[in-house]
Each structure stands twice: as C-alpha cells, then as structure tokens.
Amino acid sequence: MPFPLLIVTFISSLAMALQNPGDQVSIAGWNLQSTHAVNSNLTAWSLPHANVSSWYRIGPRATILAGLLESNVYNESDLFYSDHLAGISKANFDVPWLYREEFSLPEFPTDKHLFLKTHGITSKADIFFNGAQIASSDLQIGSYAGHIYDLTSHVLVGQNALLIKAYPTSYRDDFALGWVDWNPHPPDSGTGVWRNVELKLTGPVSISPPRVTTNFTADALRSPVNVTVKTDVVNHGGAPVDVAVQGSIHSTDSTKTIDLSYQIHLPAHSNSTVTLNATIDDPQIWWPATWGTQPLYNVSINASLPSGAISDIAPLTKFGIRHVVSTLSSDDDVAFTVNSHPFQVRGAGYAADIFLRFDLDRLEAIFQYVLDMGLNTIRLEGKQEHPELYDLADRMGLMVIAGWECCDKWEAWSYNEDNPGTLWHDEDYTVAQASMLHEAEMMQPHPSLLAFLVGSDYWPDDRATDLYLTALRSMDWPNPVIASASMRGHPRQLPASGMKMDGPYDWVPPNYWYGDSFGAAFGFGSEQGAGVGTPELFSMRKFLSDSDLKALWSSPNAGQYHLAPKNGVFSTRKIFNNALSKRYGQSKSLEEYVFKSQLMDYEATRAEFEAFAVRQNASRPATGVVYWMLNSAWPSLHWQLFDYYLQPAGAFFGAKVGARQEHVVYDYESKNVYLVNHSLKSRGTRHIVVDLVALNGTRLLHREVTTETAPLASKDILHIPDITTLLKGAVGFLRLILKDDNPSEPLSRNVYWLSGQSDVLDWDKSEWYTTPVTTFANFTALSSMEPFTVAATATVLGDDKSRVSDTLTSVEVNLENQSDVPAFFIRFTIVDSTTHEELAPVFWSDNYVTLFPREKLRLVVKVRAKGGWAVTMRVGVGDERTLKHQ
Ligand SMILES: *[C@@H]1O[C@H](CO)[C@@H](O)[C@H](O)[C@H]1NC(C)=O
Ligand SMILES: *[C@@H]1O[C@H](CO)[C@@H](O)[C@H](O)[C@H]1NC(C)=O
Ligand SMILES: *[C@@H]1O[C@H](CO)[C@@H](O)[C@H](O)[C@H]1NC(C)=O
Ligand SMILES: *[C@@H]1O[C@H](CO)[C@@H](O)[C@H](O)[C@H]1NC(C)=O
Ligand SMILES: *[C@@H]1O[C@H](CO)[C@@H](O)[C@H](O)[C@H]1NC(C)=O
Ligand SMILES: *[C@@H]1O[C@H](CO)[C@@H](O)[C@H](O)[C@H]1NC(C)=O
Ligand SMILES: *[C@@H]1O[C@H](CO)[C@@H](O)[C@H](O)[C@H]1NC(C)=O
Numbered sequence: 057m058p059f060p061l062l063i064v065t066f067i068s069s070l071a072m073a074l075q076n077p078g079d080q081v082s083i084a085g086w087n088l089q090s091t092h093a094v095n096s097n098l099t100a101w102s103l104p105h106a107n108v109s110s111w112y113r114i115g116p117r118a119t120i121l122a123g124l125l126e127s128n129v130y131n132e133s134d135l136f137y138s139d140h141l142a143g144i145s146k147a148n149f150d151v152p153w154l155y156r157e158e159f160s161l162p163e164f165p166t167d168k169h170l171f172l173k174t175h176g177i178t179s180k181a182d183i184f185f186n187g188a189q190i191a192s193s194d195l196q197i198g199s200y201a202g203h204i205y206d207l208t209s210h211v212l213v214g215q216n217a218l219l220i221k222a223y224p225t226s227y228r229d230d231f232a233l234g235w236v237d238w239n240p241h242p243p244d245s246g247t248g249v250w251r252n253v254e255l256k257l258t259g260p261v262s263i264s265p266p267r268v269t270t271n272f273t274a275d276a277l278r279s280p281v282n283v284t285v286k287t288d289v290v291n292h293g294g295a296p297v298d299v300a301v302q303g304s305i306h307s308t309d310s311t312k313t314i315d316l317s318y319q320i321h322l323p324a325h326s327n328s329t330v331t332l333n334a335t336i337d338d339p340q341i342w343w344p345a346t347w348g349t350q351p352l353y354n355v356s357i358n359a360s361l362p363s364g365a366i367s368d369i370a371p372l373t374k375f376g377i378r379h380v381v382s383t384l385s386s387d388d389d390v391a392f393t394v395n396s397h398p399f400q401v402r403g404a405g406y407a408a409d410i411f412l413r414f415d416l417d418r419l420e421a422i423f424q425y426v427l428d429m430g431l432n433t434i435r436l437e438g439k440q441e442h443p444e445l446y447d448l449a450d451r452m453g454l455m456v457i458a459g460w461e462c463c464d465k466w467e468a469w470s471y472n473e474d475n476p477g478t479l480w481h482d483e484d485y486t487v488a489q490a491s492m493l494h495e496a497e498m499m500q501p502h503p504s505l506l507a508f509l510v511g512s513d514y515w516p517d518d519r520a521t522d523l524y525l526t527a528l529r530s531m532d533w534p535n536p537v538i539a540s541a542s543m544r545g546h547p548r549q550l551p552a553s554g555m556k557m558d559g560p561y562d563w564v565p566p567n568y569w570y571g572d573s574f575g576a577a578f579g580f581g582s583e584q585g586a587g588v589g590t591p592e593l594f595s596m597r598k599f600l601s602d603s604d605l606k607a608l609w610s611s612p613n614a615g616q617y618h619l620a621p622k623n624g625v626f627s628t629r630k631i632f633n634n635a636l637s638k639r640y641g642q643s644k645s646l647e648e649y650v651f652k653s654q655l656m657d658y659e660a661t662r663a664e665f666e667a668f669a670v671r672q673n674a675s676r677p678a679t680g681v682v683y684w685m686l687n688s689a690w691p692s693l694h695w696q697l698f699d700y701y702l703q704p705a706g707a708f709f710g711a712k713v714g715a716r717q718e719h720v721v722y723d724y725e726s727k728n729v730y731l732v733n734h735s736l737k738s739r740g741t742r743h744i745v746v747d748l749v750a751l752n753g754t755r756l757l758h759r760e761v762t763t764e765t766a767p768l769a770s771k772d773i774l775h776i777p778d779i780t781t782l783l784k785g786a787v788g789f790l791r792l793i794l795k796d797d798n799p800s801e802p803l804s805r806n807v808y809w810l811s812g813q814s815d816v817l818d819w820d821k822s823e824w825y826t827t828p829v830t831t832f833a834n835f836t837a838l839s840s841m842e843p844f845t846v847a848a849t850a851t852v853l854g855d856d857k858s859r860v861s862d863t864l865t866s867v868e869v870n871l872e873n874q875s876d877v878p879a880f881f882i883r884f885t886i887v888d889s890t891t892h893e894e895l896a897p898v899f900w901s902d903n904y905v906t907l908f909p910r911e912k913l914r915l916v917v918k919v920r921a922k923g924g925w926a927v928t929m930r931v932g933v934g935d936e937r938t939l940k941h942q
C-alpha cells in the first residue's frame with residue numbers, strides 16, 4: 057500500500073521560521089571542531105560572529121565520525137575496507153568536540169519564550185548560548201536524556217550563537233549506544249549531537265507533546281472508543297493565566313473530526329496536566345501489516361490565552377487504535393496478543409549504522425525487506441533511533457520491541473555476572489530516569505510499539521525499576537513493560553520476562569530447532585540464530601581485501617575483522633566453516649565456498665522460522681522468535697538476513713520461505729509435514745503435494761493430501777517414515793507444494809535437500825552460543841550431480857508503485873528445467889548494464905530456487921532500475937549468464 061514519507065524540513069533562516077508562538081525548528085546543521093584544534097575560550101566561541109572557517113560543516117545530527125565522513129575527512133568505502141577502521145586513532149576522540157551554529161532571530165515581545173530542546177547528546181554536554189552557559193554536563197548527560205532549556209533572557213536581536221561541547225564517551229561509564237560484540241567499535245564511541253536539537257517559540261504558556269490512550273480492548277471491534285489525550289501545561293510567566301487547551305482529532309483519511317477543548321486556570325510559575333476526552337463512534341482499527349490496514353488519527357492541540365492569542369502549538373501527533381497485551385503462560389513463556397489475537401512474534405534484531413547515521417529511505421527499504429520476508433517485528437536493543445522510525449513502522453504495520461541495551465553501563469548492577477560497566481551511583485539513576493522519560497514520550501502514541509524491555513541480558517535493580525516504571529506511567533505508556541530479554545531474574549516490581557536468551561548465536565544444524573531445549577522452537581526466543589548471513593561475492597569484494605577473501609575459504613579458523621571484535625567467540629567462522637566442509641565437502645575456491653555458504657545459510661534461517669511456525673500451537677507453544685540479527689551496522693560476514701549493501705542472499709530467502717503466511721513444512725526430526733497458517737482469516741480446503749526425488753531425478757515418493765486450513769495454526773498432515781530408508785544414506789530432494797482451489801500459482805513451494813544421514817547434536821555439551829554436532833549430514837554428493845539445462849526468459853511487467861518514494865520496475869522471469877535431473881539452487885540477480893552493479897534493494901518473489909525435473913517456475917522481481925539493467929542467472933558455482941529480456 058502506498059504511503060507518504062514523513063518529510064522533515066530544516067529551515068536555515070530561523071528568523072523566518074520562528075515568528076509565532078508554537079513555531080518549532082531544528083538546528084539545520086553545525087560547524088564541528090575538536091577542542092584540540094581551537095583556543096579554549098568557549099565564551100568567545102559561543103558569541104556571534106566567531107570565525108569558524110577552519111571548522112567542518114555537517115548536518116543537523118551527526119556523531120563526530122559521521123560528521124567527518126560528511127566532510128570527506130574519511131571516505132566510507134575506504135574506511136570500511138578490510139581493517140582500515142582499526143587504523144583510526146582513538147586519541148583524536150579523547151577530548152571534547154564542539155558543535156556550533158549561528159542564526160538570526162527576530163525581536164520577540166516580552167511575553168515570549170524561546171526554548172532549546174535536546175533529545176540526548178553523547179556522552180554529555182555543556183551548552184552555551186550567546187556567551188552564557190545554559191546547561192552543564194551534570195544535567196545534559198546520557199544519549200537518550202532530552203531536556204528543555206529556557207533561552208529567553210539570552211536572546212539577541214539579529215545574530216545568535218549556540219555552542220555545544222560534547223564530552224568523550226566510555227561505554228563503561230556512560231549511558232550511550234554501545235556495540236558489545238556486534239562489530240568493531242567506532243573510534244569516537246558515538247560521541248556527539250546524534251539527535252536533532254530544536255528551538256521552540258512560545259507565549260507564557262507551553263504544552264507538551266500529547267499522550268494518547270484509548271479504552272479499546274478489541275472485544276467488540278465496532279463499538280465506540282474513548283480516546284484520552286493528555287498534555288502537560290506550564291505557565292512560565294509571573295502572572296496567573298486562564299488557558300484554553302483546544303484542538304481536534306481527525307482521521308488521516310479526513311472523514312472524521314472531533315473537537316477537543318478544556319479551560320484551565322494556572323497560577324504564576326505553575327503547571328498542570330490537562331486531560332481531553334473524545335469518543336470515536338465508528339473507530340478504524342490499526343493492524344499489523346499481514347492482518348489488515350494501518351489507519352491513523354491525527355491529534356492537533358494548542359494552548360491559547362484569554363486574548364485569543366495562541367501561546368503554544370503541540371507537534372502534530374499520530375496515533376492508531378489497537379490493543380497490545382502480554383501474558384505469561386504456565387510454562388513462564390511470554391505471549392503477545394494484538395487486538396485480542398495471538399501474535400506470534402517473527403522478528404529480527406535491528407542494528408543502527410555504526411556511526412549512527414540515519415537515512416529514512418534506507419530504513420524504508422529495510423522495513424520493506426522485513427515485511428517481504430514475512431516477518432512482523434523488529435527488536436531495538438538500545439538503538440532507539442529517531443521519531444521517524446516509529447512513524448514509518450506505524451505506516452507500514454511493523455511491530456517494534458524497544459528497550460535498553462546489554463553489556464555496558466546500562467546494566468552495571470552488582471548481580472550482573474558479566475558486568476563490564478561501572479556500578480551505578482546516585483547520579484546514574486537520575487540519567488536513567490531522564491532517558492526513560494524521554495524515550496517513553498517519543499514512543500507513547502505509536503501503534504507499532506509492542507513492548508519496552510527495561511533490561512536486555514540482565515534486569516534492572518529495584519531502584520532503577522521504580523524510576524523506569526514511574527517514568528513510563530507518567531508518560532501514560534499503554535504497552536507491556538518487560539523486565540529483560542532473558543530469564544536470569546527479575547526485579548520485585550515486574551514478573552519473570554518469559555523471554556529466553558539461551559542461544560544459539562553460532563552455527564547449529566537445521567534439526568536443532570526441532571529439539572526441546574535451549575533455543576529450540578518453544579516459548580519466546582529474544583535473540584537467537586545459527587549466526588549466518590554470508591554476503592554474496594559482489595558485496596564481499598567491496599569490503600574484503602584479496603588476502604581477507606583468500607583466508608575466508610582457505611584458512612577456516614582465521615579471524616576476520618568484519619566479524620565480532622578480536623578474540624571473542626564470534627571473531628572467526630570456525631564453527632560454521634567446520635560444519636560447511638564436513639557437510640558439503642572442502643571448498644577448492646572462493647566461489648565454491650560462497651556458493652556452499654549460501655546453501656547452509658538458507659537451510660539455517662528456513663529451519664528456524666519453520667520450527668517456530670510449526671510449533672505455534674504446540675502443547676508448549678512457540679510464541680515468538682527474534683532472529684539474531686536483521687542487519688549489520690557496517691559490512692559484516694555474519695548475523696544478518698541481508699548485507700550492508702542491502703543485497704539479500706541465502707539467509708534472506710531461507711527466512712522468506714520459512715516465514716510464509718501459508719506454508720508447508722518438513723520437520724527434520726519427526727519427519728512429519730505440517731500445514732502452517734499465520735493469517736487471521738484464511739481458511740478452507742488446501743491441497744498438498746509431496747515429492748521426493750533422488751539426485752538423478754528418480755522419483756522415490758509421491759503423496760497428495762487434501763485438508764482444511766485454519767487461521768493462526770499449524771497442523772500435522774502427513775508422516776514420511778521412509779525418507780532415510782529411501783535415501784539409503786544418499787542425498788535427495790523433497791518438494792512440498794501447497795495450493796488452494798485456485799488453479800493459478802501455489803500458495804507455497806518449498807524444496808529441501810536432505811541427507812540420508814541426519815546431523816546429530818550433542819545437547820549436553822551445549823555452550824551459550826552453540827550446541828556441538830557429533831555426526832554431520834553428508835551432502836557431498838551434491839557436488840557431483842549431473843549437469844542440467846534451464847531455459848529462462850525475462851519479461852518486463854511494468855512499473856510498480858508500492859514505494860511512494862520511488863517507482864520500481866517489475867520483471868517476470870520464467871524458468872523451465874529441461875533436464876531429467878533437479879536444477880539445484882539457482883541464483884538470480886539484476887544488474888545495472890552500465891556499471892554492472894548488482895541492484896539493491898531488490899524484491900524477488902523467490903530466489904536460490906531448485907526445480908524438479910521438467911518443472912516450470914515463474915519468479916517476479918521488483919527493483920529500482922534507473923538506467924539499463926539485465927537479469928543474470930547463476931547456476932552452480934561459476935556459470936553465470938545474462939537473460940535476454942522483452
Ligand atoms: C574569553 O572571551 C571572552 C569574550 O570574548 C572575553 O571576555 C574573556 O576575557 C575571554 N577569557 C579569557 C580567559 O581569555
Ligand atoms: C578566519 O580565519 C582564517 C584562518 O583560520 C583566516 O584565513 C581568515 O582570514 C579569517 N577570516 C576573518 C574574516 O577574519
Ligand atoms: C573513496 O576511496 C576509494 C578507495 O580509496 C576511492 O576509489 C573513491 O574514489 C573515494 N571516494 C570519494 C568520494 O572520495
Ligand atoms: C469505551 O468507551 C465507550 C464509550 O463510552 C464504550 O462504549 C465502550 O464500551 C468502552 N470500551 C470498553 C472496552 O470499555
Ligand atoms: C467515554 O466517554 C464518555 C464521554 O466523554 C463518558 O461519558 C463515558 O463514561 C466514557 N466511557 C468510559 C468507558 O470511559
Ligand atoms: C511542575 O510543577 C512541579 C511542582 O511545582 C515541579 O516540580 C515541576 O518541575 C514542574 N514542571 C515543569 C515542567 O515546570
Ligand atoms: C476527561 O476525563 C477525565 C477522567 O474521566 C476527567 O478527569 C477530565 O476532566 C475529562 N476532561 C474533560 C475536558 O472533560
């Protein structure tokens with residue numbers, strides 16, 4: 057469905073933009089410089105007309121490194137190549153850096169106030185305005201702590217200067233955005249003005265952004281809904297005042313408007329919370345993407361004085377009517393409902409950019425990938441980004457689990473056995489509270505929020521929990537609050553989290569997920585996966601040197617800089633590489649290694665999502681899984697469903713098949729076939745066709761089953777007892793096809809390559825990051841398959857308007873296997889004819905496909921293709937050809 061992008065405008069002429077009470081603007085950009093490089097008189101720097109010609113010019117929100125990249129001091133492709141990032145001296149960032157901006161302001165009448173709004177500065181900052189210090193770093197501290205400062209008495213008519221001195225960051229000591237073992241740490245540790253800084257003009261009375269709650273519980277979808285809109289009203293003036301808070305709620309399709317209004321008397325220098333009530337008689341309900349549409353309502357409110365003059369206008373706020381609940385089962389597993397329906401979380405962990413750069417167009421592509429894979433949730437572990445992220449999630453119907461991060465200052469409590477941070481002191485509790493207040497205010501009205509996790513690996517202590525809960529309550533937080541993402545313990549005030557964090561993070565075989573301990577498919581896995589996400593060669597060549605690439609396939613135990621930081625468990629691909637050569641045979645070239653890696657990545661992600669789908673209504677239900685992870689902060693070799701350049705590879709298409717709405721699944725352990733249905737409404741007759749063929753194409757098994765499907769359920773429909781016997785230790789292909797009564801394309805088509813020898817896990821020797829394998833499946837015979845011939849054509853279907861920001865070209869690819877043997881794991885790409893770049897983002901209906909003998913298959917691809925393009929087809933390790941297209 058098309059949706060307009062949120063447009064954020066930065067107006068450079070503040071004098072023009074700050075004319076009337078209620079006007080708010082973001083600082084349009086900064087001059088950036090190290091305190092090392094300039095004289096130390098900050099009073100002088102914070103006066104207008106300073107000479108900043110030697111400073112860098114950067115955008116409105118940028119860490120130091122992001123600013124230096126913007127200023128071409130560093131070059132991303134160079135910095136991300138091999139281990140170049142390690143060459144940047146951290147010493148440059150051990151001193152404070154200055155962010156400075158000058159702007160002109162008009163003359164304001166005496167009853168006007170000019171406020172400065174921050175949304176978190178890393179790690180902390182002194183703030184100066186026109187020669188006066190207006191905030192010090194004991195208040196403006198923490199990446200998520202937003203504050204409001206009154207600048208009024210320092211305003212100059214004409215030029216004004218704002219100076220922010222941002223202090224260096226230590227993940228041990230500061231409430232920042234750390235990276236643990238995700239990737240190498242940025243040399244500036246994320247220091248700087250990473251979020252917008254705003255100026256707001258008001259009269260004597262200001263109002264806060266509205267907080268919206270409803271009494272909607274989804275018991276009756278069409279009954280009226282009471283909406284409560286709250287705003288905090290402050291009288292900054294020395295005289296009492298009668299204030300009218302008024303505005304309206306209107307549906308974004310403009311079919312309905314409800315007026316809001318309330319009168320309040322405020323004594324001098326006082327504040328109060330105003331509650332406005334409205335009833336929506338015929339509510340439009342917001343749904344997650346796969347369950348329905350995403351209607352939103354706008355709330356606009358302002359405060360006016362008895363004269364009729366507006367004193368402040370709240371930012372336009374959107375909300376959606378929906379109801380989210382979490383419960384704990386008798387097994388202590390958490391389960392969510394959205395609008396009263398069991399909502400199985402099929403999600404993945406989101407990574408911000410390594411330098412916290414934020415690109416809304418890129419984020420939209422990432423979210424579209426999430427939905428394209430059939431996933432419904434992202435988890436933000438301490439990477440809460442910006443308001444635009446939540447707007448986008450609301451519009452696209454993507455659920456968000458937000459929360460604080462692990463493994464640094466945020467979880468530095470005495471009972472944390474893995475604590476690398478400095479234990480919290482009194483002042484740290486104040487920072488945590490300010491952070492919670494700010495993030496809760498930002499997220500409060502958004503229907504995409506599923507929960508906030510006040511801890512990740514460890515739960516907050518009782519004192520911190522009190523502050524977090526009080527802050528959330530005061531912001532009218534309407535969603536579940538969960539103690540942590542693990543089951544290690546919980547504070548007095550919150551129940552057990554019901555989320556397991558028992559691994560794996562590194563490679564395990566597909567049948568792992570059908571086990572009954574650790575990360576296997578039961579309960580709620582908050583972060584787990586087989587560690588896969590190998591990019592294709594085209595991407596790898598952008599960030600790996602020849603010797604890095606050589607090491608990848610020829611030194612299986614070697615460290616790689618583009619994995620987790622040195623000496624950690626995840627700094628090599630040892631476990632993966634051992635399994636790869638045991639299962640698929642030793643690779644004799646880079647191309648062969650990458651091809652085989654895609655096979656194993658595909659198997660891994662498909663099995664994880666399938667096992668959780670199969671067990672959604674088991675006796676101990678699989679209530680949710682968050683794949684570790686969705687994406688990477690920079691070019692990475694693991695822990696991602698698509699690579700940094702937004703190229704989807706084996707892991708992506710494994711996940712996409714495994715998470716299909718309606719699907720047929722082979723359970724590697726029980727050898728049963730399951731019919732899966734994640735939809736809310738689809739029911740009726742379904743036909744399942746099961747075929748098993750040998751490598752030479754001989755049919756070994758054929759079954760057809762007709763059955764009924766039911767929403768939000770999985771159903772055991774067929775047992776295949778004879779696979780192991782039939783395969784006699786060799787390798788075969790199992791194809792499952794699901795159709796409804798409509799004779800056109802199948803609802804699902806799923807091909808497995810199976811070994812007569814199953815992977816055997818040694819569960820008792822499990823580590824927190826993997827479970828070892830004693831006997832590996834044997835797929836080596838795949839390397840000596842008969843050659844096959846596939847005929848393929850590409851036909852342009854036309855323009856696709858599913859992205860408003862962009863028109864995509866839609867192309868159909870028709871394939872026919874003209875051989876009597878299976879055509880195995882064929883990869884398609886679409887490349888720019890001039891640059892030969894593989895285009896991305898790219899949306900394939902399916903990819904890395906295996907065709908049975910004589911089978912035909914139709915694929916569709918949508919891509920942003922500006923110039924000439926061509927579809928290429930790769931068969932096996934090296935044979936790549938370009939398809940002619942009409
Ligand atoms: C710093 O600059 C201000 C403003 O120009 C000036 O008044 C003050 O004397 C300077 N301080 C020092 C220590 O130089
Ligand atoms: C500003 O400083 C630069 C050197 O950093 C100097 O070349 C330039 O002349 C100065 N401009 C003014 C107007 O003083
Ligand atoms: C960045 O560096 C690469 C490799 O050194 C070079 O090819 C490229 O032209 C540079 N790009 C820019 C924008 O400077
Ligand atoms: C919400 O309020 C409306 C209006 O009073 C009422 O009709 C509806 O039943 C209420 N819903 C719930 C779940 O209480
Ligand atoms: C809903 O709002 C109406 C009018 O504002 C009020 O009379 C009613 O009591 C409210 N219902 C609930 C359930 O809060
Ligand atoms: C509101 O008033 C309370 C009590 O006087 C005070 O503690 C608080 O700081 C005030 N809040 C604002 C935003 O002015
Ligand atoms: C809205 O309802 C709340 C609680 O029922 C009440 O305190 C408040 O005064 C009402 N607001 C208006 C404007 O009627």
Ligand SMILES: *[C@@H]1O[C@H](CO)[C@@H](O)[C@H](O)[C@H]1NC(C)=O
Nearest residue numbers: 750751752753754783784786
């Ligand atoms: C094909 O493979 C099957 C199973 O391995 C075997 O039984 C059969 O003899 C083979 N057929 C041919 C024609 O090689």
Ligand SMILES: *[C@@H]1O[C@H](CO)[C@@H](O)[C@H](O)[C@H]1NC(C)=O
Nearest residue numbers: 785786787813834835836837
């Ligand atoms: C794996 O299969 C191949 C070919 O079928 C066979 O030659 C080899 O001995 C098998 N390896 C093991 C460890 O069983």
